[in-house]
Structures are given as C-alpha cells and as structure tokens.
Amino acid sequence: MAKGKKRKVAPGDVASNRAASHRYEFLDKLECGLVLQGTEVKSLRENGAQLKDGFAMIRDGEIWLQNVHIPPYAPAARNNHEPERPRKLLAHRREIERLVGRTHERGLTLVPTRLYFSDGRAKVEIALAKGKDRFDKRETLKKKDMQRDMQRALREVNR
Numbered sequence: 251m252a253k254g255k256k257r258k259v260a261p262g263d264v265a266s267n268r269a270a271s272h273r274y275e276f277l278d279k280l281e282c283g284l285v286l287q288g289t290e291v292k293s294l295r296e297n298g299a300q301l302k303d304g305f306a307m308i309r310d311g312e313i314w315l316q317n318v319h320i321p322p323y324a325p326a327a328r329n330n331h332e333p334e335r336p337r338k339l340l341a342h343r344r345e346i347e348r349l350v351g352r353t354h355e356r357g358l359t360l361v362p363t364r365l366y367f368s369d370g371r372a373k374v375e376i377a378l379a380k381g382k383d384r385f386d387k388r389e390t391l392k393k394k395d396m397q398r399d400m401q402r403a404l405r406e407v408n409r
Contacts (some may be wrong), residue, residue: 264294264372265365267301270388274379277327280349282313283340283370285345286320286366287331294372301367306339306360306376306409308350313390315362339374351376 270276286294293299297320304318315337341349351357359380364370365372382390 261365263366265299265301267304267361267363268360270363270377270379272390273382274359274377275382275386276361276363276377276379278352278357278378279363280341280345280378282374282375282376284315284374284381285338285340286372289326289331290324291372292319293320293327293331294365295367296323297321301362301365304362306362308346308353308360309338311343311346311350313341313346313376315339315376318330318362320367335356344372349378357381 276278298322304315306313306315310316315368317334318337319333320331349360353360357380359379359381361377362374363377364375366375367373
C-alpha cells in the first residue's frame with residue numbers, strides 16, 4: 251500500500267474505526283444521524299475524521315458522541331468549529347431506550363465504527379460492544395491467519 255494513503259473499509263466512508271473490531275466484540279449496530287455545524291460538514295467532505303478514541307454515551311435521554319476529531323476547515327479561518335466537541339446523535343426514542351437498558355449491563359459500551367454520508371447527510375454507525383480479553387484477541391488473530399493461509403493455498407492450487 252502506498253505511503254500516506256488511508257485504508258477505508260467501504261467506498262464512501264469518511265472514516266472507519268478498524269481498531270474497534272480488534273478491541274471489542276460487536277453485539278449490535280445502529281445507524282444514527284449526526285448534528286454538525288457548517289464547517290464540520292465541509293471538513294468531513296474534504297479532510298475526513300478520526301474515530302479511534304471515540305465513544306458514545308447516553309445523557310439525559312440523548313446519545314452524545316465524544317472524542318471524535320473532525321479537523322478544522324482551513325478556509326473558514328475564525329468561524330471554525332472546535333475539533334473535539336461533543337456531538338449529538340439522532341436516533342428514535344425506542345432505540346435510545348433499548349440502548350440505555352443494554353449499556354447498563356456489565357462491560358457494554360457504545361463505540362463508533364464508521365462515519366459516512368448517505369443521501370447527503372452525515373451518518374455514524376455505532377455498535378454496542380463488549381471489551382475483548384487478551385485471550386479473545388489472540389483467538390481472533392489466529393482465525394485471521396488461518397483464513398489467510400487457506401486463501402493462499404486455494405490461489406496456489408487454482409494457478
């Protein structure tokens with residue numbers, strides 16, 4: 251892969267959190283809208299974002315996205331946004347209530363997995379996740395290695 255190029259999960263993604271699948275086991279996924287300021291939308295389209303340390307929390311019956319870095323939009327000089335401000339997520343009341351009940355279970359958290367545009371609107375996919383132990387992480391890596399070896403062997407046979 252060429253140096254300086256970002257690797258994305260799917261075409262059309264603005265940002266993806268590939269490290270989350272290594273750290274967490276995803277139990278459920280939910281697509282939410284994102285409340286953004288004007289310069290944030292322009293910056294997302296031009297520069298992207300960073301989801302690595304991001305998380306979502308439920309406060310006062312609303313979902314808030316924390317620690318997601320959207321870089322400042324250069325041409326906006328002084329009317330720019332704060333890069334790591336908390337951002338409100340838009341979801342149906344029933345979905346939020348379901349998440350409230352599930353997040354109170356031991357060890358479950360809300361993690362943003364990808365940020366993308368759908369029909370011109372910014373969307374974020376959050377996952378209800380459970381942290382993996384070191385043993386689980388090693389098992390996942392072993393499975394990936396075995397899968398890769400099988401694919402290589404099949405390619406060699408088909409040549």
